[in-house]
Amino acid sequence: xxxxxxxxxxxxxxxxxxxxxxxxxxxxxxxxxxxxxxxxxxxxxxxxxxxxxxxxxxxxxxxxxxxxxxxxxxxxxxxxxxxxxxxxxxxxxxxxxxxxxxxxxxxxxxxxxxxxxxxxxxxxxxxxxxxxxxxxxxxxxxxxxxxxxxxxxxxxxxxxxxxxxxxxxxxxxxxxxxxxxxxxxxxxxxxxxxxxxxxxxxxxxxxxxxxx
Amino acid sequence: xxxxxxxxxxxxxxxxxxxxxxxxxxxxxxxxxxxxxxxxxxxxxxxxxxxxxxxxxxxxxxxxxxxxxxxxxxxxxxxxxxxxxxxxxxxxxxxxxxxxxxxxxxxxxxxxxxxxxxxxxxxxxxxxxxxxxxxxxxxxxxxxxxxxxxxxxxxxxxxxxxxxxxxx
Numbered sequence: 371x372x373x374x375x376x377x378x379x380x381x382x383x384x385x386x387x388x389x390x391x392x393x394x395x396x397x398x399x400x401x402x403x404x405x406x407x408x409x410x411x412x413x414x415x416x417x418x419x420x421x422x423x424x425x426x427x428x429x430x431x432x433x434x435x436x437x438x439x440x441x442x443x444x445x446x447x448x449x450x451x452x453x454x455x456x457x458x459x460x461x462x463x464x465x466x467x468x469x470x471x472x473x474x475x476x477x478x479x480x481x482x483x484x485x486x487x488x489x490x491x492x493x494x495x496x497x498x499x500x501x502x503x504x505x506x507x508x509x510x511x512x513x514x515x516x517x518x519x520x521x522x523x524x525x526x527x528x529x530x531x532x533x534x535x536x537x538x539x540x541x542x543x544x545x546x547x548x549x550x551x552x553x554x555x556x557x558x559x560x561x562x563x564x565x566x567x568x569x570x571x572x573x574x575x576x577x578x579x580x581x582x
Numbered sequence: 583x584x585x586x587x588x589x590x591x592x593x594x595x596x597x598x599x600x601x602x603x604x605x606x607x608x609x610x611x612x613x614x615x616x617x618x619x620x621x622x623x624x625x626x627x628x629x630x631x632x633x634x635x636x637x638x639x640x641x642x643x644x645x646x647x648x649x650x651x652x653x654x655x656x657x658x659x660x661x662x663x664x665x666x667x668x669x670x671x672x673x674x675x676x677x678x679x680x681x682x683x684x685x686x687x688x689x690x691x692x693x694x695x696x697x698x699x700x701x702x703x704x705x706x707x708x709x710x711x712x713x714x715x716x717x718x719x720x721x722x723x724x725x726x727x728x729x730x731x732x733x734x735x736x737x738x739x740x741x742x743x744x745x746x747x748x749x750x
Binding site: 373375376379380383401402405424426428429430449452458459 | 613621
């Protein structure tokens with residue numbers, strides 16, 4: 371399934387990139403819209419210096435987006451509904467932000483993220499544990515959010531389809547119509563979750579670049 | 583739930599990392615450069631076009647200003663010409679008037695002189711006729727007792743008297 375994602379995503383962007391015309395075709399303008407969308411996210415959260423990480427962040431966004439979207443096709447599998455997959459991404463991203471922070475700021479990085487600016491001295495024993503917890507919560511929430519959203523959507527769809535099958539023609543149309551509505555919702559969620567994951571990635575990396 | 587079944591974890595991690603790396607590599611190497619380049623080219627082109635448009639606008643504005651100044655100068659010139667022409671016309675008119683007045687004055691003067699001359703002549707005529715008449719009358723009264731010289735002397739005296747009367 372991941373290969374399919376890789377294939378579809380690369381095909382789409384390679385085709386879009388091959389056009390290279392000044393007046394874009396449909397697929398080209400779609401890809402350019404996507405690029406500008408991701409660039410906008412990076413610009414808003416990390417500033418101009420974040421553009422260096424554009425390839426990584428855009429790949430992440432596309433990978434998650436295509437995983438989510440292709441997983442909605444009946445009979446396929448949603449990779450992002452695996453906690454381990456989202457977890458690897460989340461830990462990877464968070465770890466990268468830590469590495470970046472240490473590389474950019476050296477020893478000043480740890481106090482930089484653990485102590486919010488303007489904290490009075492007597493609050494430090496309280497603030498530092500809170501900040502440590504919030505830092506640890508970042509990758510966990512990142513992983514669980516995506517995984518839970520994807521899983522929940524599929525579970526609900528599965529339950530409704532099960533109801534349709536067991537309900538038969540007489541009552542089965544009701545849950546079936548729900549699945550149609552939910553499907554639209556799921557497509558939206560697929561986009562939104564990919565977007566949220568990307569934005570949070572940018573925010574964490576931006577924190578690593580600019581500290582607090 | 584299969585999601586928490588740890589027996590697939592290692593293979594999932596492996597495939598995930600591998601496929602993501604491949605996607606990243608493909609995009610980084612082949613997909614992003616042309617797209618970003620196209621975007622940049624378009625941006626540059628748009629900026630250039632805008633710059634050019636701005637430049638053209640500035641040029642047009644300058645030309646417009648130039649024309650306006652020229653127009654103003656021309657208008658001023660026309661005004662000056664008009665004023666000059668008016669002045670000239672006025673001058674001509676004045677001259678004409680003056681000349682006409684002078685002419686009329688002169689004609690009047692001449693006429694007056696003519697009249698005066700004619701009057702003089704008429705008076706002289708009348709004087710002559712009056713002398714003849716006086717002589718005729720005197721001859722009737724005195725007969726042939728007086729010589730021609732006496733006649734003339736009397737006539738002249740009478741004439742002087744008449745002239746003194748007519749002047750009064």
